[in-house]
Amino acid sequence: MRTEPTPDPAVVDLLRAATKVTVMTGAGMSAESGVPTFRDAQTGLWEEFDAASLATPEAWEDDPEMVWPWYLWRARMVRGVEPNAGHLALAELARHKDVRLVTQNVDDLHERAGSDVLAHLHGSLLAFRCTDCGAPAPEPELPEEPTSRAMPPVCAECGGYVRPGVVWFGExxxxxxxxxxxxxxxxxxxxxxxxxxxxxxxAAALPITSRGLGIPVVEINPDETELSDLVQHAWRTTAAAGLPLLVEAATRPV
Ligand SMILES: NC(=O)c1ccc[n+]([C@@H]2O[C@H](COP(=O)([O-])OP(=O)(O)OC[C@H]3O[C@@H](n4cnc5c(N)ncnc54)[C@H](O)[C@@H]3O)[C@@H](O)[C@H]2O)c1
Ligand SMILES: [Zn+2]
Incomplete structure (x- = not known):
């Protein structure tokens, strides 16, 4: 484990020598853009709910009028923030390496930083579709202020409720x-x-697979995680602080 402000020279060497670079990002990638992670305390109107109970097909079935404004508020938040230095560093890395970017994030900050995303494993907050027939639906108006209850719009094709294009827990x-x-x-x-x-x-099984195949796995996260014991290198830094340093060090002409 490394808490130094500079990247481990062994990691820099691995990245410098690499051609194919697979990157897996989670909510912490966007934290410094101002998008809260799921594990951070919930705030505002939804503080008594944990995300795992709002982000389920059951919650939607039971009470779409409660779940819908939570998604409007999250979509609005994502529209109002910018990619951070970590997102930009990954886009820069792709100018030097064959980067395959896999994200669990439902925001569009990688794309707005200039990256091509290979896979949005958990879908997108900004892609709306019909719950019943799956037809894509236009982006609804995103309110300035969150409301506690709101009816979802209905599908132009079949009259079903429009839902966010994210993968819910259990789906x-x-x-x-x-x-x-x-x-x-x-x-x-x-x-x-x-x-x-x-x-x-x-999603968490993917880097475990890589590790099992002998591929070096590097974790960048300020805190220990369920994956920390499995990875070869863990760097305790944040995405926006660490990635620009790592990418610069590994792509700098020698
Ligand atoms: N921005 C988003 O799109 C967003 C936001 C919240 C939740 N989600 C969804 O929540 C699910 C939860 O899984 P998860 O593992 O992605 O998130 P998570 O909330 O479970 O974990 C976030 C991780 O990020 C780390 N972290 C916090 N700040 C960081 C920083 N500045 N730099 C680097 N790491 C930092 C934390 O230590 C933690 O390990 C995902 O499926 C995702 O779809 C997405
Ligand atoms: Zn429909």
């Missing part, structure tokens, strides 16, 4: 992005795992 991941993410974790020279607690499966 299956879309097959295509998951398979692309699996291939990227099986065939890489190095895997960087950034800002994920490693508790949400099957």
């Amino acid at each position: 299956s991941l879309a097959l295509e992005p998951f398979e692309a993410a699996e291939r990227a974790h099986e065939d890489a020279d190095i895997v960087l795992v950034i800002g994920t607690s490693g508790v949400v499966f099957p």
Whole structure:
């Protein structure tokens, strides 16, 4: 484990020598942009709920009018923030390496930083669709102030409720992005795992697969996680502080 302000020279060397770089990001990647992680205390109107109980098909079935404004508020928050220095560093890395970016995040901050995202494992907050027929729905108006209850709009095709395009706890991941993410974790020279607690499966299984194949896995996270004991290198720093230093050190001309 390393808490130094500079990256481990062994990690710099691995990244410098790598051609295929697989990157897996979680909510911590966007924390310094101002998007709260799930494990952070919930705030505002939803503080008495934990995210795991709002982000479920059961919550939607039981009370869509309560769940819907939570998503409007989160979508609004994402629209109002900017990519951080970590997102930008990953986009820069892709100018030097074959980067395969896999994210659990439902925001669009990697794309706005200029990265191509191989797989959004958990979907997108900003892609709305019909609960019943799956037809894509236009982005609803995002309110300035959150409200405690609001009716979801209805689908133009079938009249079903419009839902956010995220994967809820208990739902299956879309097959295509998951398979692309699996291939990227099986065939890489190095895997960087950034800002994920490693508790949400099957996403957390991907770097474990890489490790089992002997691929070096590097964790970037200010705190210890479920994956920390499995990785070769853990750097206790944040995405926005650590990634620019690592990318600069590994791509600097020698
Ligand atoms: N921005 C988003 O899109 C967003 C936000 C909240 C939750 N989610 C969803 O929540 C699920 C939870 O899993 P998860 O593992 O992604 O998130 P998580 O909330 O379980 O864990 C966040 C991790 O990020 C670390 N972290 C906090 N600040 C950091 C920083 N500045 N730099 C680097 N790491 C930092 C924490 O130590 C923690 O390990 C995911 O499925 C994701 O879809 C997404
Ligand atoms: Zn419909």
